[in-house]
Amino acid sequence: xxxxxxxxxxxxxxxxxxxxxxxxxxxxxxxxxxxxxxxxxxxxxxxxxxxxxxxxxxxxxxxxxxxxxxxxxxxxxxxxxxxxxxxxxxxxxxxxxxxxxxxxxxxxxxxxxxxxxxxxxxxxxxxxxxxxxxxxxxxxxxxxxxxxxxxxxxxxxxxxxxxxxxxxxxxxxxxxxxxxxxxxxxxxxxxxxxxxxxxxxxxxxxxxxxxxxxxxxxxxxxxxxxxxxxxxxxxxxx
Amino acid sequence: xxxxxxxxxxxxxxxxxxxxxxxxxxxxxxxxxxxxxxxxxxxxxxxxxxxxxxxxxxxxxxxxxxxxxxxxxxxxxxxxxxxxxxxxxxxxxxxxxxxxxxxxxxxxxxxxxxxxxxxxxxxxxxxxxxxxxxxxxxxxxxxxxxxxxxxxxxxxxxxxxxxxxxxxxxxxxxxxxxxxxxxxxxxxxxxxxxxxxxxxxxxxxxxxxxxxxxxxxxxxxxxxxxxxxxxxxxxxxxxxxxxxxxxxxxxxxxxxxxxxxxxxxxxxxxxxxxxxxxxxxxxxxxxxxx
Numbered sequence: 001x002x003x004x005x006x007x008x009x010x011x012x013x014x015x016x017x018x019x020x021x022x023x024x025x026x027x028x029x030x031x032x033x034x035x036x037x038x039x040x041x042x043x044x045x046x047x048x049x050x051x052x053x054x055x056x057x058x059x060x061x062x063x064x065x066x067x068x069x070x071x072x073x074x075x076x077x078x079x080x081x082x083x084x085x086x087x088x089x090x091x092x093x094x095x096x097x098x099x100x101x102x103x104x105x106x107x108x109x110x111x112x113x114x115x116x117x118x119x120x121x122x123x124x125x126x127x128x129x130x131x132x133x134x135x136x137x138x139x140x141x142x143x144x145x146x147x148x149x150x151x152x153x154x155x156x157x158x159x160x161x162x163x164x165x166x167x168x169x170x171x172x173x174x175x176x177x178x179x180x181x182x183x184x185x186x187x188x189x190x191x192x193x194x195x196x197x198x199x200x201x202x203x204x205x206x207x208x209x210x211x212x213x214x215x216x217x218x219x220x221x222x223x224x225x226x227x228x229x230x231x232x233x234x235x236x237x238x
Numbered sequence: 239x240x241x242x243x244x245x246x247x248x249x250x251x252x253x254x255x256x257x258x259x260x261x262x263x264x265x266x267x268x269x270x271x272x273x274x275x276x277x278x279x280x281x282x283x284x285x286x287x288x289x290x291x292x293x294x295x296x297x298x299x300x301x302x303x304x305x306x307x308x309x310x311x312x313x314x315x316x317x318x319x320x321x322x323x324x325x326x327x328x329x330x331x332x333x334x335x336x337x338x339x340x341x342x343x344x345x346x347x348x349x350x351x352x353x354x355x356x357x358x359x360x361x362x363x364x365x366x367x368x369x370x371x372x373x374x375x376x377x378x379x380x381x382x383x384x385x386x387x388x389x390x391x392x393x394x395x396x397x398x399x400x401x402x403x404x405x406x407x408x409x410x411x412x413x414x415x416x417x418x419x420x421x422x423x424x425x426x427x428x429x430x431x432x433x434x435x436x437x438x439x440x441x442x443x444x445x446x447x448x449x450x451x452x453x454x455x456x457x458x459x460x461x462x463x464x465x466x467x468x469x470x471x472x473x474x475x476x477x478x479x480x481x482x483x484x485x486x487x488x489x490x491x492x493x494x495x496x497x498x499x500x501x502x503x504x505x506x507x508x509x510x511x512x513x514x515x516x517x518x519x520x521x522x523x524x525x526x527x528x
Contacts, residue, residue, distance in 0.1 A: 006521050006526040007526060008524065008525045008526050009525050009526065009527060010525055013525060078525075079483070079484055080524065081483065081487070081511045081512070081523050081524055082511060082512060082513060082514055082520050082523060082524050083520065083524065084524050085512070086512075218512060218513035
């Protein structure tokens, strides 16, 4: 891996790559904001924020199409190779993952609106730590891409395992609450689905991390298993 | 950890190491990468240096192995020495006054600078195609059989057979079979270049050297030559010099990047163009040369 800090001789190529990278970062920022609005709307029973999260999903969808279009144009016009080629492919895949994250935010917001119309239950607060973990994963995934940080990209699987464990624990607790408080079954069911959405956000963030590792090291770490992954992480850490 | 399992861009252990250690590859490692795995080496270059006049060294200590019946592409900016090295393989540079060289080049284990080696016999084993097509002002047929006539072949049946076989191999037979006695100078640019390839392979050489064979051709003629190169490697060891990166990725199995007379990196083409181990290579192939 030899990513270059030197600019392309062809300024338009440099500009197109820069624009593609910036579009991904702008899209990530909107997706992140949608997720934050949805969760804040849930925790504060604020339907207005939920509506914003749902409406802003359109912007994320447009970003996905425009990043794919930009990528296609770069492939057609400049025939990129090596790091540039991996960057273009990764940008398109990351855009797809961000679009899915924003979809999850929309689902959370829709459920939050319904929850807001029901009596408040204390267990709603159990979603907050899951959100913190999923949000940190997303932030790190995007940082790994923005800074071509292979180490950080490799570390996301471990973070996601913790999120998965927390998700399982939360579902168990919510199931117990359903048995205890049968009058609010619908609310608990919605909260289980919200927890599921956040677990999926973590998975998409991991995908973004994997793409970042691909850009930075030309290694495809998808589906290689935890053992190979940790060995690779220690190789890089050396 | 078995990193070779990783795909689709298989990462060699050395590439992983290069991530944590950004220092350039050790010379031993670089030398290992310059050797093609799994194929017998047909051309071996060992510590080869070349000077045009005593004070101007244009190739510095090149060591590389070129595998048999594969296409090897030489890439690099103008003046980096790739054509000079190519022309050394059939000792064409001997024709220039004041040149000198050090080190060795072996073709099929034979030292081509051996005093006992007859240069003409070497050149019979190595065909060459140049940037600009250069058919003789003769008929299509006579162009193809020229080398056989020079070496004394008079048997019409043999000449006819060689002409047809060579033109078929050069994907030109169907276009010329009905006008073999027409002047070669009446062919299109792409056809002329394919005629030159037919002429180069008529003598059944072991190696085909191509110095930017498509640089003067349109995209269709270029595609025909590239298709032809892929077919020719079934029978010949091909070395091609090209400035066209996409062409190098399309036609070659291995690629070597030269800069200022030095071999910077040689590797499988897919590896070199997807994950080069040297920063200079990445800068050049991605158009960041500077």
